[in-house]
């Protein structure tokens with residue numbers, strides 16, 4: 123099963139290698155990993171997408187927690203959360219397909235961020251489903267290159283994840299906001 | 301106060317109460333080496349190989365309960381420590397290893413004698429630091445000692461670049477450590493502890509299964525009281541030996557691959573297993589699916605990652621073994637009614653475990669040849685169980701675990717988790733440094749002793765009268781045993797007939813050497829060797845065909861033991 127995990131870590135050199143090394147050394151799989159500083163510059167968030175059964179996930183969470191530089195680990199399973207990923211995709215665009223590509227980008231609220239005689243480069247953000255749907259639609263037109271960030275995630279509502287307090291499950295409000 | 305990095309290093313060690321370091325010099329250590337020239341209050345044991353330094357500091361730590369400290373140079377000095385660090389990591393031994401590093405400016409440049417020791421040791425340290433600014437040095441050392449000894453203990457590495465040891469910085473030693481991301485849990489959850497007591501009180505066939513956590517948390521008095529109060533039989537792991545008196549009527553012996561019949565059967569037939577400070581290592585559990593298949597499992601461990609890792613646990617209690625056992629005793633005292641009749645109610649079970657012990661004791665064929673088990677029994681007799689015993693790895697280790705009755709915690713030093721040949725001898729040197737007046741014996745194999753035999757020079761230099769008893773079977777015995785049982789006696793790689801003459805070798809190093817070839821020589825020679833006051837090697841020519849029994853073949857359930 124797929125899991126999205128947020129890890130708050132000390133923003134110090136070498137921390138990423140400790141986390142990545144933990145996954146490889148114990149045979150856990152990382153599907154994607156995003157890292158950046160938080161509001162507090164001494165702390166970084168890592169959003170990790172991994173997979174495995176409950177027992178494996180439990181070990182992953184415990185082992186992450188055990189690392190000295192890890193401040194907090196949040197498993198989003200069972201929480202109400204939003205998750206977004208950004209994708210840049212370079213697509214073949216000729217006279218016949220330009221119109222179609224433009225329309226689809228608009229429908230999916232993407233943006234064309236670069237144009238050449240033969241290509242469009244489209245930026246699109248969204249959750250996994252939306253990105254999958256978009257890529258499926260434009261695949262027949264000829265994708266030349268694709269890069270994606272991997273998802274980042276956050277609990278819905280007014281709840282926040284603070285380094286100092288235990289997190290609670292997200293509230294109901296704002297549920298349907300995109 | 302302004303000081304050089306090297307001086308800050310020494311002052312910080314003093315603040316931590318460090319009186320001994322095990323070390324080996326090099327270009328990158330020179331400022332520190334030089335500053336230590338004047339520090340006569342810090343014993344500096346110069347070894348012959350960096351692996352020896354770490355194992356010695358590990359032996360020092362296991363014997364004394366203090367944090368073991370070693371200091372080595374950059375590059376090859378640092379990489380030579382890896383096996384020692386991994387050994388301590390697997391057995392949760394608190395060590396601080398100082399590796400020196402090339403100048404900060406050169407780090408990452410493939411400089412002479414540079415190695416990314418932080419990267420190399422990341423998977424086998426509890427934590428590690430690269431000191432980049434002399435002003436951080438004191439704080440980092442403080443944190444390193446704190447992390448090494450708190451929570452689940454373990455080795456911490458501090459990498460000090462040469463220029464950091466030379467630079468001038470502010471020395472300020474704080475007495476408190478606060479690491480927001482590191483807060484070990486010592487106090488077991490009261491509700492869970494109560495639940496555990498209830499479950500125990502309702503059980504008919506309970507077993508205590510205890511491990512190294514009893515030793516590191518200092519819980520043996522509480523364990524004894526708890527077991528006696530409820531009359532629960534006790535088995536322990538290799539790491540748990542000495543945590544419960546080896547001659548106690550409730551003691552079943554060690555469990556697992558070379559465990560006793562009684563211990564393995566008791567686990568197999570139990571209805572509640574109370575695991576305390578043990579981590580269900582595969583050498584202890586045998587086939588996991590059949591480990592205590594009918595039992596509910598209570599697991600006390602300070603490390604949450606140990607819980608439900610190999611075996612599903614019914615009542616997990618995260619906390620320090622000593623604290624939890626104490627709390628359990630308190631609860632039992634409070635509502636006496638619950639457990640007052642308990643020992644009587646399980647008397648059938650305790651009778652059964654006694655019967656197993658009687659029917660299948662640890663034994664060996666007495667056929668007139670010189671048997672290792674006999675030698676160990678004699679050593680127990682002569683030392684009355686008061687020696688500190690270090691072992692190597694292999695048959696020598698298992699026979700020692702089986703036939704020496706460890707009465708007190710910290711009386712056995714052995715590489716349980718990693719199984720490191722070459723550990724025992726340097727570890728015995730470390731223990732002897734910690735306890736100059738105690739008898740320290742290294743039970744060795746003829747294979748293992750050759751892995752760190754160069755430390756004989758260290759023992760002679762520092763007048764450390766350790767006794768190395770080589771159970772010499774002219775084989776890598778334990779591997780030979782597997783070849784005999786599972787590979788139709790094809791003894792490839794395991795014949796050790798090209799060994800040195802150990803007696804002459806001892807003498808060449810300036811130590812004493814003895815040889816024992818017959819049973820009737822054992823007592824007299826050992827007696828003399830134990831009293832000669834010198835580092836000593838005793839080459840005991842045992843019957844090379846002897847194997848370790850009982851044995852549970854790898855992957856088989858504990859109930860399927862090969863007996864003698």
Ligand SMILES: Cc1ncc(C[n+]2csc(CCOP(=O)(O)OP(=O)(O)O)c2C)c(N)n1
Nearest residue numbers: 694695696719721745746747748776777778
């Ligand atoms: C460093 C290391 N290398 C290899 C092994 C694998 N191994 C385990 S036991 C053993 C044989 C040990 O032989 P010896 O020291 O003579 O002891 P004996 O079993 O004969 O008592 C070996 C090679 C090990 N445990 N450690």
